[in-house]
Amino acid sequence: MDDCGNYKNYLNEHGMKSTKQRNLLLSILAKIQTPQTAEKLYLQAIKSDSSINLSTVYRVLEKFTEKNITIRTSFLDDKSVYSLYPKTHQHQLICMRCKKIVLLEHCPLEDFEKSVEESTHFSVVNHRLELYGYCRQCQKIIAMG
């Protein structure tokens, strides 16, 4: 298990114990940068450690999310997906056909939120923005009928 132990300090800093399973899932998430379902992460994990359990994957991801190591979201009505807590604020552009996900670094909502706060008297603390469309590849395939 090459990756075991790599994230021990990181986990300890977040008030968590460094377990084999946690290190494994962190290394998988670090390798696959885009959001993944719990099941997909589980399927990756059993390639390295066949004893890991799906419920453990869910539990680890839940704990990670609680400690702001990962974030959890979902796209349209799909399953929950998890990714490492982004270093910079970002959004997603998702191809509706092949499900490819492109990360978008620029956020256009700052002024909008300010004006919404003024007109609604809400305090806005978070938002969710995804763009959906078709990637170049899928546009070609769709155009061919």
Add this chain to the structure above:
Amino acid sequence: MDDCGNYKNYLNEHGMKSTKQRNLLLSILAKIQTPQTAEKLYLQAIKSDSSINLSTVYRVLEKFTEKNITIRTSFLDDKSVYSLYPKTHQHQLICMRCKKIVLLEHCPLEDFEKSVEESTHFSVVNHRLELYGYCRQCQKIIAMG
């Protein structure tokens, strides 16, 4: 059943039969303007028609969504919610404490989508935007500790 039959033309125009259950759900949705879960709509419906079945509610909503009579979405990781297909493009502002939903009519994404299309070569066809925060009422409650 006062509302039975009110939406017969509307349903026929959308290629659907006018049933008691469909009319009832349409009238409930028209009365409650904000997105509702299937279960909540079911609970409202049985007040008028105790014979209606939850699976029928789901089926009706599914069919409505297919015919663009309603839209289906979900907020954060909550249950699916349904609302009448909005006459104008809109987004939602959701209070994270009391779940109150405010509809936002202005959409700030037009220019953003154009620039994303140019930088990614995607064709953007849809988006999803929600703002989350705290309403005035809940801000007061939170401030009181």
Add this chain to the structure above:
DNA sequence: GTCTTAAATGCAAATAGTTTGCATTTGCAT
């Protein structure tokens, strides 16, 4: 009005993604 037929519905069971209970194992401080 009657008849026909495909769609819609009620009811109960099934599904799928996720969570929970409990016994056992493990990380980590001492």
Add this chain to the structure above:
DNA sequence: ATGCAAATGCAAACTATTTGCATTTAAGAC
């Protein structure tokens, strides 16, 4: 090494939603 709380494996349970099937119903033709 010891002790203890947290983490894990395994199987069962939960929850929101979907599905199968028999029955009912809307709507068009006549």
